[in-house]
Amino acid sequence: MTKASGVHTPDAHRVPSTDQLDRLRAQTPMYDAVIEEVDGRRIRIGDHWLVDFASCNYLGFDLDPEIIAAGEAAVRRWGTHPGWSRLLGNPRLYPDIEERLTELLGAPDSLVLPTITHIHMSVLPALVDSGSVFVEASAHKTIYDGGSYARGLGAQLYRWHADDPDELARLLRSAAADRPRVVCLDGVNSMTGNIPDLPRLAAVCREWGALLYVDDAHGFGVIGERDGTGDGAGGGTPYGTRGNAVVRHCAETYDDVVLVGGFSKAYSALLAFVAVPTALKEELKLAAPPYLYSGPSPVHSLAAVLAGFDVNDSRGDELRATLHRLTARVLAHLRELRVHTPNRHATPVIELPLSAGYDLKDAADLLWRHGVYVTLAAYPLVPRGQVGFRVQLTAAHTDEHVDQLNAALTELAAHNALRPTLL
Ligand SMILES: Cc1ncc(COP(=O)(O)O)c(C=O)c1O
Known part of the structure; x- marks a missing residue:
C-alpha cells in the first residue's frame, strides 16, 4: 500500500456491492456462515466441525460457568432487558x-x-x-x-x-x-x-x-x-x-x-x-x-x-498465562517454519499474509479441510498486499486445538502459501 499521509479521503470505505458479497461467499463457506452448534472452542457449520480461531473471547468468559450463572441470576432479577x-x-x-x-x-x-x-x-x-x-x-x-x-x-x-x-x-x-x-x-x-x-x-x-x-x-x-x-x-x-x-x-x-x-x-x-x-x-x-x-x-x-x-480478580492472570502459552506455541511453530507474521509482542492476534499470487480460496479450502476456522482477509476488504488471514487464540483453546492449527500451517507453508520470514 502507498504511504500517503495528510488530508484523508476515505474512498476505500465505500459501501461494497452485493456482487462482492456473492464473490466472498463463493470463495469459502467461512464467510457469512451460519453456526449451528458450539462445543467449547469448536463450532459446527453444516455438518462440518471446526476449531474456532476467529473468536475474540480471549479469556474464555463466554464459556465460563461462573459468568453464565451470574448472568442467569441477573436476568431473573432484572428481566432480560x-x-x-x-x-x-x-x-x-x-x-x-x-x-x-x-x-x-x-x-x-x-x-x-x-x-x-x-x-x-x-x-x-x-x-x-x-x-x-x-x-x-x-x-x-x-x-x-x-x-x-x-x-x-x-x-x-x-x-x-x-x-x-x-x-x-x-x-x-x-x-x-x-x-x-x-x-x-x-x-x-x-x-x-x-x-x-x-x-x-x-x-x-x-x-x-x-x-x-x-x-x-x-x-x-x-x-x-x-x-x-x-x-x-x-x-x-x-x-x-x-x-x-x-x-x-x-x-x-x-x-x-x-x-x-x-x-x-x-x-x-x-x-x-x-x-x-x-x-x-x-x-x-x-x-x-x-x-x-x-x-x-x-x-x-x-x-x-x-x-x-x-x-x-481471582483467575485472570492464570487465564492470561494459558493464553500466552498457547499463543507462544503458534508463534514458535511459525518461526520453525520460517513463516512471516507481523506479530512482535506475542499478543493472541496473529496475522498471516499470503504469498504474492497465492489464492485465498485455496488457503481457505486447506484450512477448512483441516477443521480450522479463521478470519479471512480478502480483497477488497483489505488492500491486495494484505490478503491473508488472522488467527486468534483464547484461554478456552486446548493444546490439541493448537496442534490442529499448527498442522494446517505446516501444510500451507509446504505449499509456499505463506510469506517467508524477512531476513
Ligand atoms: C479495534 C476495534 N475497534 C472497534 C471494534 C468494534 O467494536 P464494537 O463491536 O464494540 O463496536 C472492533 C471490532 O472488531 C475492533 O477490533
Missing part, C-alpha cells in the same frame, strides 16, 4: 460497572455505552468538534467512520502512520491550533496484534496540545500493568497483570489520553467504555447521542461484566 436509554434510567448494574472499571483501569472516571462503534460515532465527533482528527493508517474501520462523521460535521480529517511520529508532529503543527486536535489509533492493533509506542506518541500529542484517543478493543483484558522487575513483564508473561489495557501496560497516564475499550472481546459481553475525567463524562451524557437515544446493553451482558471483574 432494561427498557430505558441511559439518560432516563440505569439499573444499579451500570454504576457498579463504572466504579469497578475505573478502579481497574486506574483512570479518573469512565462511561459505558453498548459498543465501541457507538463511542467512535458519538464521543469522537464530540471531542473533535470543528477541529482536526488524525486517524492512524492501520486504525480500525470504526475509528475511520467516527472520523468521517466528524468531518461531515465540519472537522478536518488527516491520516498518519504509527511508525512515523515525525509525520504526526508535522501534521499537528500545520493544523489550526485554536481548535481541538484529536489523534486516534488502535491500542493492540486489530490485525497485527502489535502494541503502539504510546509514551512516544503521547509526548508528541502533549507537545502540540492534542488529545490522544486510543481504541484498545483487543488489549483490554489481555495486556495490563507491568511490575517493572527486570524483564518489564509481570505475572510471568509479557502481557503484565490485571488486563487493565494499553495505557497502564505502557506505564502512561490518562493526562490528555482518552482510552476506549470494549467488553465484547475479552469479557464476552455487549458493552464498551471510554475512560475520561468526571467533568467530561458529565458533558458526554448530553453530547454523546447513544447515552440519550440508544437502547441499553442486555442485562445478561451487564451482569457478565460484573462477574467478569470477579473472575479477572
Whole structure:
C-alpha cells in the first residue's frame, strides 16, 4: 500500500456491492456462515466441525460457568432487558460497572455505552468538534467512520502512520491550533496484534496540545500493568497483570489520553467504555447521542461484566498465562517454519499474509479441510498486499486445538502459501 499521509479521503470505505458479497461467499463457506452448534472452542457449520480461531473471547468468559450463572441470576432479577436509554434510567448494574472499571483501569472516571462503534460515532465527533482528527493508517474501520462523521460535521480529517511520529508532529503543527486536535489509533492493533509506542506518541500529542484517543478493543483484558522487575513483564508473561489495557501496560497516564475499550472481546459481553475525567463524562451524557437515544446493553451482558471483574480478580492472570502459552506455541511453530507474521509482542492476534499470487480460496479450502476456522482477509476488504488471514487464540483453546492449527500451517507453508520470514 502507498504511504500517503495528510488530508484523508476515505474512498476505500465505500459501501461494497452485493456482487462482492456473492464473490466472498463463493470463495469459502467461512464467510457469512451460519453456526449451528458450539462445543467449547469448536463450532459446527453444516455438518462440518471446526476449531474456532476467529473468536475474540480471549479469556474464555463466554464459556465460563461462573459468568453464565451470574448472568442467569441477573436476568431473573432484572428481566432480560432494561427498557430505558441511559439518560432516563440505569439499573444499579451500570454504576457498579463504572466504579469497578475505573478502579481497574486506574483512570479518573469512565462511561459505558453498548459498543465501541457507538463511542467512535458519538464521543469522537464530540471531542473533535470543528477541529482536526488524525486517524492512524492501520486504525480500525470504526475509528475511520467516527472520523468521517466528524468531518461531515465540519472537522478536518488527516491520516498518519504509527511508525512515523515525525509525520504526526508535522501534521499537528500545520493544523489550526485554536481548535481541538484529536489523534486516534488502535491500542493492540486489530490485525497485527502489535502494541503502539504510546509514551512516544503521547509526548508528541502533549507537545502540540492534542488529545490522544486510543481504541484498545483487543488489549483490554489481555495486556495490563507491568511490575517493572527486570524483564518489564509481570505475572510471568509479557502481557503484565490485571488486563487493565494499553495505557497502564505502557506505564502512561490518562493526562490528555482518552482510552476506549470494549467488553465484547475479552469479557464476552455487549458493552464498551471510554475512560475520561468526571467533568467530561458529565458533558458526554448530553453530547454523546447513544447515552440519550440508544437502547441499553442486555442485562445478561451487564451482569457478565460484573462477574467478569470477579473472575479477572481471582483467575485472570492464570487465564492470561494459558493464553500466552498457547499463543507462544503458534508463534514458535511459525518461526520453525520460517513463516512471516507481523506479530512482535506475542499478543493472541496473529496475522498471516499470503504469498504474492497465492489464492485465498485455496488457503481457505486447506484450512477448512483441516477443521480450522479463521478470519479471512480478502480483497477488497483489505488492500491486495494484505490478503491473508488472522488467527486468534483464547484461554478456552486446548493444546490439541493448537496442534490442529499448527498442522494446517505446516501444510500451507509446504505449499509456499505463506510469506517467508524477512531476513
Ligand atoms: C479495534 C476495534 N475497534 C472497534 C471494534 C468494534 O467494536 P464494537 O463491536 O464494540 O463496536 C472492533 C471490532 O472488531 C475492533 O477490533
